[in-house]
Amino acid sequence: MNNITNDFTKFTTYITPPPEEVNGTYAERIERVKQQVKPQTETRQKVVILGAGPAGLIRAITSIINGNPTHIIEKRAEDAPKRDNAVALNEVGTVDELKKLGVYQYLVENKLIFPEKVELSDDKKYTITSGINVRLGDLEEALKTVLKAIR
DSSP states (O other): OOOOOOOOHHHHTTTSOOHHHHOSOHHHHHHHHHHHOOOOOTTSOOEEEEOOSHHHHHHHHHHHHTTOOEEEEOSSOTTOOOOOOEEEEOOHHHHHHHHHHTHHHHHHHTTOOEEEEEEOSTTOOOEEEEEEEEEHHHHHHHHHHHHHHHO
């Protein structure tokens, strides 16, 4: 028989980034990200990204941080309406990456993110944040704002 535990600390402590990597305001995070951007040179690999959805925008931000000249090709018009779909980001690594880039802080400061709490037991002794809920269009807006800030 398996031993089931509600003690999640042993699973989360080793993957949680240091507070200095995720804490602070949007402006503080952006300044920290800007310091990490490597200069672009002629010898750097040119990167073309197809699609300006969340995955493409995160890849573009990462590419720019690594010093690569980066171009994004998107079929949607620049003035297209925001996508209204709601998305739930439940992976700890994804949320931590959004925090490192300042995206999470942007969403919180603009009241665009809605943390969801989950009760793990009847006595409500354990509560963890299971993820974040956000409109897809707002997530893309936040990523584009970060992208513009670091270029």
